[in-house]
């Protein structure tokens with residue numbers, strides 16, 4: 410399935426498992442650098458789900474009547490939104506920098522119709538970071554409570570430009586620029602560390618050498634792994650251990666802000682991956698071999714969204730206010746526990 414998207418085995422595997430289990434999330438974000446197959450993958454999904462061919466192997470790649478129209482973007486149940494070309498006064502064509510509010514209103518409107526031909530409607534926002542804040546806000550409800558026959562895929566090259574409220578409502582699937590194996594080799598060589606640590610770092614670095622740098626510097630990775638593990642342990646324990654909670658929040662309080670911020674990023678990644686795994690992607694266990702005790706099965710979409718929102722809120726307070734960090738961490742852990750119980 411989805412063999413036309415090259416070198417993205419992980420994304421391919423996640424999506425294949427979603428579809429096989431009949432649990433494709435209705436709001437997805439594909440993120441990663443430009444030109445690595447995000448849009449192609451989105452289109453492949455629409456083709457696979459609507460192809461006239463029942464044969465599993467050629468489904469979606471057979472160029473049947475439906476697939477052909479999806480490829481040419483003229484299939485009525487698929488809407489692609491991207492920045493429009495505008496013509497300047499001198500007659501030159503120019504890419505507009507923004508997706509216009511009218512384009513998003515059109516999506517919101519279309520989302521309420523019945524599908525024309527197939528069983529579902531698909532909306533692909535290509536370059537979702539080009540939505541301005543008004544567009545993003547008008548899109549929220551459609552994204553948060555999609556009708557049962559709507560699938561929305563946001564394609565995003567710059568994840569930092571997406572509103573946290575949008576981001577937290579979607580299942581995020583990362584498209585790699587550097588394969589993790591490759592990254593692992595670079596890390597091993599550059600920092601002269603042992604194999605198992607290089608693997609751990611590459612898994613937790615979210616594909617970014619910059620993150621690896623942060624972890625390696627001052628041996629921070631040792632502390633951060635330990636703290637991450639403790640937090641996950643407290644969150645998933647049947648009964649909360651107050652002593653452990655206070656000891657971990659005290660430890661975090663004394664860390665530099667950039668490391669706390671990074672720790673929150675790791676937690677974001679952790680919960681996103683947990684959710685993906687709980688949707689039937691057991692192969693994701695690879696990511697969790699360090700945290701096998703975590704009860705990922707108990708996460709429901711709403712709880713997942715709550716936890717992600719809570720993390721984004723904590724990040725915001727951490728970076729923009731003089732918040733009491735000890736309280737912030739304790740509050741997050743307690744709220745996460747509530748959402749998992």
Ligand SMILES: [Zn+2]
Nearest residue numbers: 460461473476
């Ligand atoms: Zn087809």
